[in-house]
Amino acid sequence: MSRYRRVNIDGKSITETRVAAAALLPGTFAVIDASDKFAQAAAAAGRVYVVNCAYHQGLSIRDAVPAGDSAVGDYVEEGRELAVLCPAGAYKKDSPIKIGANGQGALATDDTDTVIGYSQDEVTLTAADFIRVRMRVGTVAAAITEP
Incomplete structure (x- = not known):
């Protein structure tokens, strides 16, 4: 289910x-x-x-x-919340989501990934399932490190 x-x-x-x-x-x-x-x-x-x-x-x-x-x-418009099919993985609140393989959502991790939205769920999926995503388009900011 x-x-x-x-x-x-x-x-x-x-x-x-x-x-x-x-x-x-x-x-x-x-x-x-x-x-x-x-x-x-x-x-x-x-x-x-x-x-x-x-x-x-x-x-x-x-x-x-x-x-x-x-x-x-x-x-897909700014602020919309839609259930997106995503592969197994650990999704945290506000995890950035990109378009992944087979049109599914996927975790965006690289600073060049185009972010399409952010997870509104905190869940670990053991198989492909749906997560609630608040839509937004942008990029993941590169981590700033202190010298």
Whole structure:
């Protein structure tokens, strides 16, 4: 069972609907490709969305939206809170999150990582699951060391 039952957890309905270019898991990042379809995002470039559950098709938060089917994506905008699918790991409150492998969220650790948001949960995931992420775009600041 997932930690969250829906992706849109901030109560705002700010979405786009497109055909899925490939199967897309809810909670993963997507972009609109040159064919005007939702495709898995590989980086935080241009307009980015988080794929929502396909409830309108009878699917749950763990079911991929099939390629060629209608997909709904929540806009990634400053201050939005969305449930993002992330790999196993230790997530702390305010851990920076970037777009990782397969469009999932991932811990941002390098000062060149593009941060898309910050974890609002404090949890250790033993398998891929959802964490609540408050969206923000920026970079992780380099650590300042004293001489």
